[in-house]
Amino acid sequence: MNGYDNADLRAAASAGIRAPSMHNSQPWLFRLRDGAVEILADPARQLPVADRTGWATRLACGAAAYNARLALAMRGRPAEVDVRPSPAEPELLVRLSPGPERPATYAEQALHAAIAHRHSNRAPFWPDPVPSGTRIRLIEAAHSESAWLDLLVGMTALAGFSEVAGSADRVLRRDDRYQAELIAWLHADDAPDGIPVSAGGPLPESHDLLPQRIFGNRRRGPGRDYEPEPLVAILGVAGDLPADQVIAGQALQKVLLTVTDAGLAASMISQPIEVPTARDQLRRSLSRNGYPQLALRIGYGAAGQTTPRRDVTDVLS
Structure with missing residues (x-):
C-alpha cells in the first residue's frame, strides 16, 4: 500500500x-x-x-x-x-x-x-436546554475515542464543580507569572496566534456560577448574565500518562466537532485541571477511576468568529 x-x-x-x-x-x-x-x-x-x-x-x-x-x-x-x-x-x-x-x-x-x-464561545449562552439525544451523541463521541464524558446534572453537582473551579481560578489569579503569560497571549484580532481581544467574554461578575478568564474590559449588556444552570461536561480518560493525554485530545476534538455539528457552542474550563489539588477534588467528586482532562460548558449561543491561525507552511517540519 x-x-x-x-x-x-x-x-x-x-x-x-x-x-x-x-x-x-x-x-x-x-x-x-x-x-x-x-x-x-x-x-x-x-x-x-x-x-x-x-x-x-x-x-x-x-x-x-x-x-x-x-x-x-x-x-x-x-x-x-x-x-x-x-x-x-x-x-x-x-x-x-x-x-x-x-x-x-x-x-x-x-x-x-x-x-x-x-471555535470557543466565551459569551453567555441562551437558557434553552441541550436535548437528551444530543447529550447522548456527545457521550458516545468521547467513548468512541477511548474517553468518557460526564455531564453534570442538577444544581448540587453544578455547585460542587463551581466551588472547585472557582477555587482553582483564584489560585491562578494570585500567580503573577501565570497572569503575565496570559496577558502576553492577548493579541490583536488579525494576529496569527494568541487570543483576540474580541474573542473574550464579558467581564466576570461576583454572582457568576463559573469562573471566566479576563481577556478584555467589555462589560455585559443588560439581561445578558451567564446561564444559571449551564451544561457542564467533564472529559476524562483511564490513565494520566502522556499517551493518555494525547488520546484525550483526540476525544476532546471529536466532542467539540459534534457540538458544532449539532448547532451548539462550547467553551473550555481548564482551571480545575491546571491546579493539582483542585483536579484531585474534581476526580473524587466524579467517583471515577480515571483522570479528568478538561471541563466544557455547552449550550446554545450566538454565532462567533473563529480565531486566527498561522499559515500551514509555518507548521510543516
Whole structure:
C-alpha cells in the first residue's frame, strides 16, 4: 500500500491547525516520514508557566491529530493511529499511517465540515436546554475515542464543580507569572496566534456560577448574565500518562466537532485541571477511576468568529 504524500500532509496539517490549544499557542508541527503523517509537539510554543508539564500541549496535538485523521479520511485514505510510537523521540506524539482505502463515511464528512466553524464561545449562552439525544451523541463521541464524558446534572453537582473551579481560578489569579503569560497571549484580532481581544467574554461578575478568564474590559449588556444552570461536561480518560493525554485530545476534538455539528457552542474550563489539588477534588467528586482532562460548558449561543491561525507552511517540519 502506498504511503501518504506531500498533498496528504498538507491536507492533514491544514485541518490540524484548526484544533484548539491553550491561549491559541498552536504548539504543533507536522511532517511526512516513511509514508506516514506525524504530529509533533513544538517545544518553542509550549507555555512555560501554564503548561509546565506539557499536558496542554499533548491535549492540543491530540486534537490536531483528530482533525488530520478526518482530512485524510476525506481523501479516501483513512489513517491507522499510533500514539507516542517512539520512546526515543518524546516530541513525536502521533503517527498516522495509511489504512485500507475507502470513501469517507457520512459521519466523517459532517465532522470534517464542522472543523472550519468550531471555535470557543466565551459569551453567555441562551437558557434553552441541550436535548437528551444530543447529550447522548456527545457521550458516545468521547467513548468512541477511548474517553468518557460526564455531564453534570442538577444544581448540587453544578455547585460542587463551581466551588472547585472557582477555587482553582483564584489560585491562578494570585500567580503573577501565570497572569503575565496570559496577558502576553492577548493579541490583536488579525494576529496569527494568541487570543483576540474580541474573542473574550464579558467581564466576570461576583454572582457568576463559573469562573471566566479576563481577556478584555467589555462589560455585559443588560439581561445578558451567564446561564444559571449551564451544561457542564467533564472529559476524562483511564490513565494520566502522556499517551493518555494525547488520546484525550483526540476525544476532546471529536466532542467539540459534534457540538458544532449539532448547532451548539462550547467553551473550555481548564482551571480545575491546571491546579493539582483542585483536579484531585474534581476526580473524587466524579467517583471515577480515571483522570479528568478538561471541563466544557455547552449550550446554545450566538454565532462567533473563529480565531486566527498561522499559515500551514509555518507548521510543516
